[in-house]
Amino acid sequence: MNKSLLYNLFIARKNLRPGKTTKSILAFELEHEKRLLQIARELENQTYSISPYHCFIIYDPVQREIFAAHVRDRIVHHLLYSIISHFFEKKFIHDNYACRVGKGTHFWVRRIEKHIRSCSNNYQQDCYILKLDIKGYFMSIDKKILQKLIYQEIEKQKNYRNLKHPYISYEYGKQLLGKIIDHDPTQDYTRIWSVQNRHWLPPDKSLFHSPSWVGLPIGNLTSQLFANVYLHELDEYVKRTLKVRHYGRYMDDFVLIHPNKEYLQSCIWTIRDFLTEKLHLTLHPKKIYLQHYTKWVPFCGAVIKPYRTYMQKKTLWRWQQKLHKITPKDVSNYEELQKVIAMINSYLWMIKHHSSYKIRKKILQWLPPFLANKLVYKNNYTKVVPRARRLRKVEIKSWKKRKYF
Numbered sequence: 001m002n003k004s005l006l007y008n009l010f011i012a013r014k015n016l017r018p019g020k021t022t023k024s025i026l027a028f029e030l031e032h033e034k035r036l037l038q039i040a041r042e043l044e045n046q047t048y049s050i051s052p053y054h055c056f057i058i059y060d061p062v063q064r065e066i067f068a069a070h071v072r073d074r075i076v077h078h079l080l081y082s083i084i085s086h087f088f089e090k091k092f093i094h095d096n097y098a099c100r101v102g103k104g105t106h107f108w109v110r111r112i113e114k115h116i117r118s119c120s121n122n123y124q125q126d127c128y129i130l131k132l133d134i135k136g137y138f139m140s141i142d143k144k145i146l147q148k149l150i151y152q153e154i155e156k157q158k159n160y161r162n163l164k165h166p167y168i169s170y171e172y173g174k175q176l177l178g179k180i181i182d183h184d185p186t187q188d189y190t191r192i193w194s195v196q197n198r199h200w201l202p203p204d205k206s207l208f209h210s211p212s213w214v215g216l217p218i219g220n221l222t223s224q225l226f227a228n229v230y231l232h233e234l235d236e237y238v239k240r241t242l243k244v245r246h247y248g249r250y251m252d253d254f255v256l257i258h259p260n261k262e263y264l265q266s267c268i269w270t271i272r273d274f275l276t277e278k279l280h281l282t283l284h285p286k287k288i289y290l291q292h293y294t295k296w297v298p299f300c301g302a303v304i305k306p307y308r309t310y311m312q313k314k315t316l317w318r319w320q321q322k323l324h325k326i327t328p329k330d331v332s333n334y335e336e337l338q339k340v341i342a343m344i345n346s347y348l349w350m351i352k353h354h355s356s357y358k359i360r361k362k363i364l365q366w367l368p369p370f371l372a373n374k375l376v377y378k379n380n381y382t383k384v385v386p387r388a389r390r391l392r393k394v395e396i397k398s399w400k401k402r403k404y405f
Contacts, residue, residue, distance in 0.1 A: 005167035006040045012078035016071075024054075028071040039072055046172055048076065053185040053217065057201070060318065065206045067185040067217035077221045080176060083168065085225060087153050092228065093235045095248040099224035105300040106353050108250050112257075113304055115246040116293050119257045123306045129297050130256040130264040132271065133287035136204025137252035138227065139215040142280045143181050146216075146230050150177060153229075180222055184212045214280075227251060230279065237274055242267055250300060257293075264290060301350075308355040319347045320363065328370045337374060337386060344375075344384050352382045 013032060017025070028035060042048040051070035058064050069077065092100070097108040119127040134140070154174065168176075186207050203209040207217065216223040231249065238244050238256065244267070246257035258264050268288065275281040291297065297304045301315045322343065331337045344364075351360060360381040367375070375384045 002040065002044055002167050005043060006036065008079060008082065008167060009036045009040055009075060012075045012082065015078050015082075016074055024071050035072060036075070039075065043076075043168065043172075046175075048176070050179065050183050053189040055185070055189045055191050061314070063201060063205070064218060065201055065208075066219045067189065067207065068219045069217075074221070076176070077180070080173070080180075081221050081225060083173065084150075084154065084177070087157055088225070088229055088232070091153070092232060093239060096228060096232070096235060097248065098251040099221075099228060105250070105302075108248060109299050109302045109304065109309060109353075112248055112255055112297075112299055113309065115248065115255075115257050116297075116304065119246045119259060120293050123293070125259065127257055127259045127293050128261045128264055129289070129291055129293055130258070130267065131287075131289035131297070131299075132254055132256075132268070133284040134252040134275070135282045135284040136202075137281070138218050138223065139204055139207055139210050140281050141214065141216050141227065141230055143213050143216075145279065146226055147178060147181055149229055149233070150181075150226070177222075180220075181216075181226065185217050224251075233278060234271070234275065237278075238267075238271070242270065253300075255299070261290070302354055309353075311351050311354050311356055311359070315350075316359065316363070323363070323367065326368070326371060331371055331374060334386075340371070341375070341384055341386065348382050348384070357381065 013036060017029075039048070051073055053067040053069055055065070055067050058066055089100070095111065097103045097105075097111070116127065116129065117123065119125075151174065154170075154177075184207075207215045216226060228251075231252065231254075234254070235247075235249060238247050238254075242256075244256050244258060248255050256264060256267060258267075268283075268290075272283045275283060289297070294306060298312060301312050303310045303312055326340060329336075331340055348360060357380060364377055364381055364384070365372075374387050376387050377384055
């Protein structure tokens with residue numbers, strides 16, 4: 001048994017575990033040592049095979065089809081990601097924000113705001129913002145082109161001089177990546193929705209309408225890395241060929257900022273031709289945004305205006321809908337109250353990154369009395385905690401001798 005392989009499988013399992021409380025994760029945890037040993041033997045003997053996926057549909061914030069890999073497969077995804085991710089991190093541009101350590105949606109909003117300030121000379125000169133989107137991105141990725149891009153980069157690391165993971169051979173590593181990329185989850189899956197719900201999905205949002213050599217499942221860690229690798233060609237084209245200095249991309253949403261409006265209009269057609277010819281992708285015709293910087297610009301749930309940023313109204317509306325659905329039964333004991341507090345604090349943490357003091361105060365003051373009487377607002381309405389009060393003896397027994405809540 002390769003001890004290095006087994007050790008890194010335990011690390012991959014540790015990276016997967018935080019915050020996960022699904023039934024499949026908990027079932028795997030009951031015998032995780034035995035299952036990790038089995039995965040290590042399969043990888044060592046090169047007999048590893050992909051398990052059936054779980055397919056379901058989410059509706060918030062938009063309707064999407066998700067293919068979730070089995071827990072054992074997700075651990076292998078984390079293992080492969082730890083091996084090859086740093087190959088591509090060195091070549092990715094700084095303004096690629098999705099699925100990268102230290103970056104994300106809030107970093108993207110701050111970075112785009114910085115680009116606007118720089119291009120407009122701190123809002124003293126004219127500049128224009130072009131925001132584009134790719135239609136059905138994950139369902140349109142050509143697997144043959146993706147494999148070519150990945151193998152080209154891995155070939156440079158064939159001697160493994162820079163690798164600290166000698167527990168998987170080079171050839172078998174390529175074979176595993178090819179197996180994950182070529183796997184068609186629609187051929188072997190467990191359905192967790194009715195067939196009628198699938199008909200409501202547009203064809204470009206479902207793998208069932210894509211050929212077997214096209215499309216990646218949304219939900220895999222490897223799919224997010226592969227999606228970044230695939231569109232790195234677009235990043236290089238915009239930065240090197242079109243010479244657009246102020247540019248940023250979050251997965252399939254990308255932004256170009258330039259003082260010349262006509263030049264940005266011409267970029268729409270050149271980018272469309274490049275995506276069609278080189279990557280076999282299509283620009284979304286209904287998601288082309290070109291405006292002056294003084295107009296509000298929507299990015300990842302936020303709205304950017306000169307000198308300030310706000311949260312989009314649809315995000316605030318979803319939060320209000322969840323608060324309105326809370327009933328006295330939902331906060332009848334300490335455990336249920338903690339779940340409600342966690343939900344409220346998650347939204348407060350997301351909103352506090354923007355200009356939102358009045359909004360936070362207004363929403364929290366509108367809480368129903370049966371909930372507001374049990375909460376205390378802290379740090380300028382950026383956090384709520386349970387209100388302290390002494391419990392009766394009967395409550396102490398039922399709530400495991402907690403003195404306060």
